[in-house]
Amino acid sequence: MLYKFFVKYLKPYKKIVFIAPIFMLTEVIVDLFQPFLIQQIIDKGLGAGNINYVIRIGFFMCILSLIGILAGLSTIYLSSKISQNFGGYLREDTFKKIMSLSFKNLDHQSPSNLIIRLTNDVTQVQNLILMSFRILVRAPLLLVGSFFMAFFTAKSLSPIIVILVIVITVVLYIIVHKSTPFFTNSQKALDRLNTVLNENFTGIRAVKAFVREDYEINKFDKKxxxxxxxxTKxxxxTALIMPFLMLCVxxxxxxxxxxxxQFVIGGTLAVGQIVAFINxxxxxxxxxxISGMLLMNVSRAIVSVKRIIEIHDMQPDITYKTETVDNIKGDVTFDHVYFKYSDNDEYILKDINFDAKAGETVGIIGLTGSGKSxxxxxxxRLYxxxxxxxxxxxxxxxxxxxxxLRSQISIVLQKAILFAGKLNTNIRYGNQSASDIEVExxxxxxxxKEFIDKFPEKYEKFISQKGSNLSGGQRQRVSIARGLVGEPKILILDDSTSALDAKSEALVKxxxxxxxxxxxxxxxxxxxxSIKTADKILVIDAGKLISIGTHEELLKSSELYKEIYESQLGKEA
Known part of the structure; x- marks a missing residue:
């Protein structure tokens, strides 16, 4: 699965993926030749007093170094290009996937968790790609090449390398194996911390209104x-790797x-061979x-990859028919509808049956939590x-x-969610092709329009994030305008006039x-x-449709409706 994941995003750059290691191989070959040339300078140049030989080999080393630098710079450029594009397309695909998920899918994911996966997790994977082409290719090539060069340079000293490589490999494996769960826990802890931050920054007014700063600070401190x-774990x-390897060095x-x-004294090795061997x-x-440090980053990145794959593997709870154009008239029928959010939950709606004819106004009322929304x-079809x-x-x-379906149905929520940008852009969100006249x-x-005309910029006024520079009633009216600009065949107002005064609400209706x-x-x-003049009113109680009729009919036939009416009589009559 991981293989397919990486291949999918690297495939568009297969030429670069092939070329980058060639440049890296060139750089490694240059690095491998340097100790050998130093050996020649010491044994055949300095040892024999041949200065011309030293100058000639030294000049050749400079040329090789220049080639190595150019190859290294090319590798850096190509690996950066691959990793940046990889990260960009992965982030884009992940965002598209999240946008394709249904409400039911998203109910099980917190916004902060999704943000972390789109930012931190993608960055971890992007860095892995960058390091893979700059280091992951270089380290094994240099390791294998140096081992064989050392073996042929001073065969009698090769057991030292074998022993060190075995010891280091075993210890690195143990450290990486033991540390992987720590990185997993660290990512989860970061998710939980961001959830707390998101809640606090979103609900900062409630925190201050109830003087709960100390409580929230304490909760933040725990996370x-x-x-x-x-x-830290x-x-x-990770910190154990460096001192251990320095000890081995x-x-x-x-x-x-x-x-x-001892071999030099015995005459079986030359000084230049020892110098080359140590190099x-x-x-x-x-x-x-480098491999050890990279493996630590690989462990962290693999955790991030798995978290991203979790999102990509999610199947939308709702699938749609292929694109068709259906002109909706507006008749709505509920035919023995039952609904619950998950298999283990109780039914939220139970055996709902009613008809609404095109052009009718249908009021829906009931106690809090009865299933109206x-x-x-x-x-x-949000669910x-x-x-x-x-x-x-x-x-x-x-x-x-x-x-x-969605282009002909508008839903205006009680919580008016506006986006940072111009006011007319927010209204046009309901219909991107709406003209200025239609927006007005x-x-x-x-x-x-009443309060918009008072703004110096009018419809060009900049709206802050979440519409924080507008009042609650103004946000609701802009939200209603956004729902109306598309000329919907079906309009759903979900308690969307709750912040309006009685006069404004009457004018809207x-x-x-x-x-x-x-x-x-x-x-x-x-x-x-709000629903008194509706053509029909649905009375919902504990998920059941217990009564249906006009205002006058329900006052006579529905005890619950009459009870609600009488409780509001002082304010609403």
């Missing part, structure tokens, strides 16, 4: 301590000088050091029914393509009735005054 603890394992040099010196030994140990979410069918124009919503008409219907007569409108409300 931060967990991250510190798990990161991972770093400690020093031991190898001492052993080479001790035994090599090759250092190259071997440096290669192992869930019912509305089934119409644009699929567990049992039963939702029909639009006598056609199951599952038979519509996503574009056909939608704003006028939503009673937003009047404008909707006049300007959108053919639109089937569902109004979810807590206040009876």
């Amino acid at each position: 931060n301590e967990n991250l510190y603890s798990s990161s 991972a770093s400690l394992a 020093n031991f190898g040099i001492v052993a080479s000088l001790y035994f090599g010196g 090759y030994l250092l190259q071997i140990l440096v290669s192992l050091l 869930t019912l509305a979410d089934l119409i644009p 699929d029914t567990t049992k039963g069918k939702v029909l639009i124009d006598n056609k199951d919503v599952k038979e519509y393509s996503e574009k056909s 008409e939608a704003a006028e219907t939503a009673q937003a 009047e404008a909707l009735a006049n300007e959108h007569k053919d639109t089937t409108t569902f109004i979810i409300a807590q206040k009876i005054s």
Whole structure:
């Protein structure tokens, strides 16, 4: 699976992937020749007093060094290009995948977790690709090449290398194997810390309003301590590599000088051979050091790769028919609909049956948690029914393509979510091709034109993130305008006038009735005054549709509706 993952994103750059190691191989060959040439200078040049030979070999070494530098720079350039493109396309694909997931899929993922996977995890994998072409290719080539060069340079000293390589390899394996769970725990701890940060920054006003700073700081400290603890363990394992390898390097040099010196005295080795052997030994140990550090990063990156693959392996809970164009009239039917969020949950909706004709206004009311919003979410197919069918124009919503369905149904949420950018861009979010006139008409219907005209920039006004520079009522009116600009056939207002005063709410409803007569409108409300004039009102209780009728009919036939009405009478009558 990991192999396929990397091949998928490296395939577009297969030529570069092939060329980069060739440059690296060139650089390694240059590095391998340097100790051999030094040996020649010492034994045949300095030892024989042949200065011309020293100058000639020295000049050749400079040429080789220049070739090595150019090859190294080429490798750096190509590996950087591969890694940056790899990271960019991986991040783009991951984002697209998240966007394709259904609400049910996303219910099990926190926003902070997804952000970490798109940023930190992708960066870890991107760095792995960069190091792979710059180091992962170089280290093994240099290791193997240096081993054979050392063997042929001073065969009698080769047992030193064999012993050191075996010891270092075993210790590195143990360290990497033991440290991998620490990196996994560290990533999870980072997820949990970011969740706390996201909650606090999003709900900073609530934190300050209830004077809960100390509580939140304490909660943050605990998560931060967990991250510190798990990161420290991972770093400690990494830190053990360097002193251990330095010990091996020093031991190898001492052993080479001790035994090599005896061979020189015995006349079986030359001084230049010992110098070359020590250089090759250092190259071997440096290669192992680099490999060890790289393996630690590989362990961390593999954890990130698996977390990214988890997202890519998710199958959208909702699949759509192929792209078709269906002109919706607006008839909506619920046919024995049951719904629950997961197999282990209780049913949120139970045996819901009703019809709404095109152009009708349908009010939905009930106690908190009765399933009103869930019912509305089934119409644009934000969730699929567990049992039963939702029909639009006598056609199951599952038979519509996503574009056909969502382009003709607008849902305005109670929490008005606006994006940083111009005000007209936010309204146009409901219909990218809407003209300036259509934007203004939608704003006028939503009673937003009144305050927009007071802005010096009018529709060009910059909206801060989440619309923080607008009041709650202004955000809701902009949100309603965004829902209306697409001329939807079905409009769902999910308690979306809760922040409006009674006068503004009445004007919005009047404008909707006049300007959108053919639109089937569902109004979810807590206040009876918001749905009093609806053509029919659905009374929901504990997921069941217990009553349906007009306001007057329900006052006579529904005890719950009458109870809600009387509880609001002082304010709403």
